[in-house]
Amino acid sequence: MRPLVATIDLSVIRHNYAVAKRCAPGRQAFAVVKANAYGHGVGEVVGALADVADGFAVACLEEAVEVRGVHGEARVLLLEGCFDAAEYPLAARLGLDVVVHSERQAEQLLAAKLERPLNCWLKVDTLMHRLGLSSPAVRAWHQRLHGAAQIAELNLLSHFACADERGSEASEQQLEQFLDLLDLNFDQRSLANSAAILTIPAAHMDWLRPGIMLYGATPFADLSAAELGLKPAMDLTARLIACRDVAIGESVGYGQSWRAARPSRIGTVSCGYADGYPRHAPSGTPVLVSGQRVPLVGRVSMDMLTVDLTDVPAAQVGDEVQLWGSGLPVDDVARAAGTIGYELLSKVTSRVPRHYRNA
Numbered sequence: 001m002r003p004l005v006a007t008i009d010l011s012v013i014r015h016n017y018a019v020a021k022r023c024a025p026g027r028q029a030f031a032v033v034k035a036n037a038y039g040h041g042v043g044e045v046v047g048a049l050a051d052v053a054d055g056f057a058v059a060c061l062e063e064a065v066e067v068r069g070v071h072g073e074a075r076v077l078l079l080e081g082c083f084d085a086a087e088y089p090l091a092a093r094l095g096l097d098v099v100v101h102s103e104r105q106a107e108q109l110l111a112a113k114l115e116r117p118l119n120c121w122l123k124v125d126t127l128m129h130r131l132g133l134s135s136p137a138v139r140a141w142h143q144r145l146h147g148a149a150q151i152a153e154l155n156l157l158s159h160f161a162c163a164d165e166r167g168s169e170a171s172e173q174q175l176e177q178f179l180d181l182l183d184l185n186f187d188q189r190s191l192a193n194s195a196a197i198l199t200i201p202a203a204h205m206d207w208l209r210p211g212i213m214l215y216g217a218t219p220f221a222d223l224s225a226a227e228l229g230l231k232p233a234m235d236l237t238a239r240l241i242a243c244r245d246v247a248i249g250e251s252v253g254y255g256q257s258w259r260a261a262r263p264s265r266i267g268t269v270s271c272g273y274a275d276g277y278p279r280h281a282p283s284g285t286p287v288l289v290s291g292q293r294v295p296l297v298g299r300v301s302m303d304m305l306t307v308d309l310t311d312v313p314a315a316q317v318g319d320e321v322q323l324w325g326s327g328l329p330v331d332d333v334a335r336a337a338g339t340i341g342y343e344l345l346s347k348v349t350s351r352v353p354r355h356y357r358n359a
Contacts, residue, residue: 003239003270006348007325008040010048011358012233013214017049019229020210023197027204028054030077030190032211034063039276039348040215040233044356046070055097057209061087068094077121080131081105088112088150099123099157101131106141109150117152120145121190124181126174128161135181142184153187160203163195164219171196175203195219198228217330217341225329234345235325236352240289240317242268243309252306253298258283265309267294269321272303276348277323281305281337288322289315 020029031053032038037045046056046067055075056067060083064076081099082088085108091098092114100106101123109120122141125132133141138156145151158178162168178191190207192200197208198219212218216232218225225232246252246264267289273279277300285296287307294307309315324330330341337344 001353003241004275004352005237005355006039006352007235007237007355007357008044008233009231009235009357010044010233012216012231013040013045013048014052016214016216016230016233017052017210020194020197020208020213024192024201024204024208027206027208029208029210030055030057030075031214032057032079032209033067034059034079034211035346038212038215038342039345041354041356042066043070044354044359045214046074048359050074055207057211061090061096064091064094064096068096075119081123082108084108085112088118089114092116092118097121097153097155099131100141100145101125101133103133103137103141106145110144110148112150114150117150119153119155119188120151121155121157121188122186124156124158124178126158126177127170128159128174130159132158135177138181139184142186146185154185155188155190156181156184156186157190160191160193160196160200163193163200163203164221166199166220166222171200171203175200178203193219212342215345217345221335225331232325232329234330234348235327236271236323236348237325238269238271238321238323240267240309240315240319240321241270241304243315243317244268251298254301255299258298262310264297265313265315266297267307267309267315267321269305269307269323270303271321271323272301272305274302274349275352276344277305278337278339278344278347280339281333285336286328286332288328290319291327293328 057077077097097119099121123132124138162170189205192203194213196203216230246260251259279300286293297308324333334341
């Protein structure tokens, strides 16, 4: 079989969830498992957290169905709510919590005929300007929804725009706008994502929403996952499938974008952009071979990439290569590639087999 695998330690995800809970004693937490649990496998992650997580959060109804197939009782929050009026009866049948971020959604919910009422989370737009009702609209809809037959709990939710920037003035403004609505009689409140869980205690409220931190990556540019007490859950590992010597001035890869400035030994690695490795990663992006960082050279291909092994003379065909994981933080790779760990983890494609430890 092709030598490429994502090895995921489920005990690490449990550890990282516990870190989130320790940051806010007494609060409950929706483990965010959208996008196939950020590429880690939603069924396995939900199963690993089944006896510890207070609930799970997903982006859409299809993802909620996957979670409900693994865990029949947990609270499952639809972060974007229902996209169509016809989805509300199914959401009720599945016992979901639904976000309501627009007047259209609110009207559809009030008109829905449901077999049981839903937990509703009114989303207030506090400067993010992506989804959410204005503060005056939240006040108006609170009056209309409170006590409605379709509503079990009426809750309040928002999302930070800049929580990953510690000390952000925008975060302070968003927190103030959220707090200004708490004179209303909401059953539950939720505001804190991973960054806010770790650094904004005033935002913890009743329910936390840990996402990227569950998988061992950092939401911050200036704080590593290790400094935050988080551990990487995924090791993406391949192997050297070829080695060759390249003379000064010789090029490597498509477009001849990299040329050897010294006599070089080049290794070809069994991973490419069709596996989720970023095609735009530049030469110099770190890769781990024999426990030593070596630079990516040339363009990433669909199925392969190439690295400079000149400073690791003992490396040979068959040696393991870590693209990211326990020895090479995904955030370091993301930084070199001009992106974020969220994107790299969630883009690991389905053709990469997932192997699980500590299920």
